Amino acid sequence: MSDEQTFDQTDPLIGLLVDERYRVTRRLARGGMATVYIAQDERLDRPVALKVMHPHLADSQDFVARFRREARSAARIVHPGVVSVFDQGVITGQGFLVMELIDGTNLRQLLRAQGAFTIPQALRYTTDTLEALRAAHRVGVIHRDIKPENILVPTDGPAKVTDFGLARAASEVSMSSTGNMLGTVAYIAPEIATTAQADARSDIYSVGIMLYEMLTGTVPWAGESPLQIATHHVADDVPKPSASQPWIPREIDDLVAALTARDPASRPADASEAIDLVTRAAAAIPAELASRRADVAPADRSGASETTALNTEVMSAQFTRPLPAPSTVTTVHTSAPIPTPEEAGTTTTYKRAALWVSLVVLLLAVAGIGGTWWWTEYGPGSYLTxxxxxxxxxxxxxxxxxxxxxxxxxxxxxxxxxxxxxxxxxxxxxxxxxxxxxxxxxxxxKGVDMKTVPDVGGKTQDDAKKTLSDAGLALGAITDAYSEDVPQGQVISQSAPSGTSVPHDTAIDVVLSKGREPLTVPSLNGMSADAAKKAIEGLGLVAAPTEAFSDTVAQGQVISQQTAEGSILHRGDTVAYTVSKGPEKVAVPDVVGRQRDDARSVLEAAGFTVQEEAILGGFFGTVRQSDPAAGTMLKKGSVVTITIV
The missing domain is CATH 3.30.10.20 (Trypsin Inhibitor V; Chain A)
Structure with missing residues (x-):
């Protein structure tokens, strides 16, 4: 028969009806501060978790008062990520809480089973925890004991945080009565270790440690003594997860560093800000790392967070699905005392109690001897500002x-x-x-880091960028321009001359060549010679006119263009066209004194039309004069009249 079965059979609470409402069916878990049972709420007909504080805490009226106050505070938190507190009370001095019963496991059990989590899985549980803390912090409740045991994982829905306020009630009593502090030392914030003061940022620190453990499979400084671990929290930064798992990306290192900053002022101010950091980190994780996890064998998880605080460990239970209640039950009212294990005569209970007392005495002795040394060498007394x-x-x-x-x-x-x-x-x-x-x-x-600007003229964009990068500068704005001298794709000019000194963060702008500018030949038809030349030269082209006679186009006007309209040229290319000289003219030949037929032949050969006028009948047949006179310039086809005598 197992110890659990033996305990269930001898535990006087099994089968009792607490507060005339909650029927205790079986024990679920036991810790340093309380024992958790599964009970049936007979009024609402639902299973619940019943957490009963240990008898030694009932001796402190201060604890009972604080327990009631913290229970009321925790009950104000209404959030799907927080284990709900339904009821609370005191039986013969022993406080109890009635809480939501979660069907599932907790992060500690998952870590033991898996060894470590993937990054998305760890970030999901981190976000769930921070969402719950955000709801608690808004109503002024600080948890003080975030650790995998206190993060329950239902079969569906988000992870849930339990035990809000209980750590504070226990630690305040412990500090005032014994000078010791409760809470799991592996996750304790530096300010709690040195001053016992906590706020929302203390919970965020513990979340950061828990994230480190989920990713690497171990807590920071695992294997060292509680005093050494507490000293590390105060004096040292939390190691980067990538120090033990090099594949973990820098974004995760930065996230853990932000959540676990030793100075509370350097951490996220609240859970909302922490959630934003987690969201940004999650978005930056490469897809190829989504399914990777630390190579930690599940067996290595045994006792990973059993390192306790300066005195003892706050109990945190995982609530699982209730089993059937025993057939024999007994009704107990809150006014009746609850039988103790001693009254039941349980030998196992005596042995366990003696073992716990021995361990506490041993720890107190070690703490007493080493306390002063630790304070001055490693503790708060060894620190200066x-x-x-x-x-x-x-x-x-x-x-x-x-x-x-x-x-x-x-x-x-x-x-x-x-x-x-x-x-x-x-x-x-x-x-x-x-x-x-x-x-x-x-x-x-050393002042501003100044860099010497290199010459990137004539380089391609990629070469210019590399040259600037090698010089410690960045490539700035890139613009394009035509160039008659620099080939296409090469740098024409740069914003800072080469050889000058500029600040390291100066971006050097460059102009890249688009090659020679294409120029379109315009239509010259109907233009005067001057207008055509001006239009051509205005584009950067060279005018190349020729002249020709034209009977139809006025002198000085373009007759035609040899370089066709719409042709694509480049600067300096020539445009050929023809300008009219007007109709062609010739001089009237001198035919005076010539005979009629001879004169007619000469004039017609010159292109003129000949008309005759005869005097005295033109008896002699000799040309006496011409009209117009010889030497007159006429266009071909004009009429020349000769007078015959």
Whole structure:
């Protein structure tokens, strides 16, 4: 028979009717603060989870009061991602909560079964958790104990967060009564470890640790002692997931770093801002990594988060589907005391109680011996506050660090905003805690990073871009222009002359050649010679006119063009055309003194039409005169009259 079965048979609560309403059917889980049972709400006829605080907490009236207050606060959270609190009460000093019963498992069990999650799976559970925290934070409830055990995974719907407010009630009592702090140390925020103060950003830190574990299969600094882990949370940044799983992309490293920043002011201000970061990271994940997960064997998950806080661990239960209730039941009213395991005479319970007492005493002894040493060497007492660094002259910062006994090293870097010789940044940052033996890294400005502009004239766009990139500059705007000298696709000019010095973030604009500009030959018909020449030369072409006689086209007008209208030429090419000289004219031959027939032949040979006038009957047949007179310029075909005597 298993211990669980033995416990169920001897547990005095099994079969009882609590508060005249909740019939306890079986035990579900037991932790350091409470035991969870499955019960049947006989009034509403539904299964519920009944969480009963351990008897030792009932001794503190302070806890009982805080428990009631936190239970009321948790009940105000209404969200599908939060396990609902239905009822609460106290039986003989032992507080109990009645909660929603979830059909499913929790993240711890899933991690044990799978070893690690894929990135989409881990981001989905992270988003579900942050959605629940956003609803809680809006009503002023801080969880304080986010860890895989407290994230329930139903068979359908989003993951659900449980145990809101319980960690605070327990930790406040523990801090006031024993000086110890409850909460799982693997997920604890630095400010809780040092001051026990928490706000919404403390929950976000724990979500970041949980995301790291879901991706890598282990919590940061696993295997070290609780004190060492607490010290790491306070003094060290959470390692990058890619440090152990190199395939994890930088976007996930940046997301984990943002959620787990040691300084709360550097984390997302609230769950909404954290959800935005997760959404952006999810969108940037390459498709080929969607199904990949860390190569962690499921067996390696055993005890992965069993590292506890400075004293003990807050219990968190996973609620699964209820089993049938035992056939024998007993009714108990809230006014009647509940029998304790001691009264039932359970030997197993005595042994377990003795073991727990021994463990607590041992832990207290170790804490007492090492507490002072830890405080001064690794704890809050070992930390100083960094002086202001950013923007201050290096000499002033060095003086302050020297006075505090802090070692430091200096590295130069360019800065667009900080003057030369002043500190641009430091690690740790100014105003943040720094261990007294830490080596502070200072970065001092060398001024603006100036680059020499290379010559990219005549290069192609790709070659120009590479040349500029090699020089530390970027290619800027690209425009196109025609060029008679630079071949198509090559750089004609650049916005900054080569050899000049410009800031590193200056973009160099370039003009690329489109080659020679195509020019279309216009129509010259009907133009005068001057107008035709002006039109041609206005396009950058060369006019090449010739002249010809024309009986139909007026002198000085274009008769025809040899370079056809619409032809495509380039600058400097010639356009051939013909300009009219008007009708062709010839001189009237001198035919005076010639005989009639001879004179007619000469005139007709010159292209004239001959008419005759006879005096005295033209007896002698000799030409006495011509009209027009010899030498007169006439166009061919004109009439010349000769007088015959």
């Amino acid at each position: 960094m002086p202001a660094t950013d923007g201050r002259p290096l000499a002033d910062v060095e003086t302050d660090l020297g006075a505090m006994g802090l070692a430091f090293s200096v590295e130069e870097e360019f800065s667009d905003d900080v003057a030369t010789g002043s500190v641009t940044r430091s690690d740790p940052e100014g105003g943040t805690p720094v261990h007294k033996r830490a080596d502070v890294q200072l970065y001092v400005s």
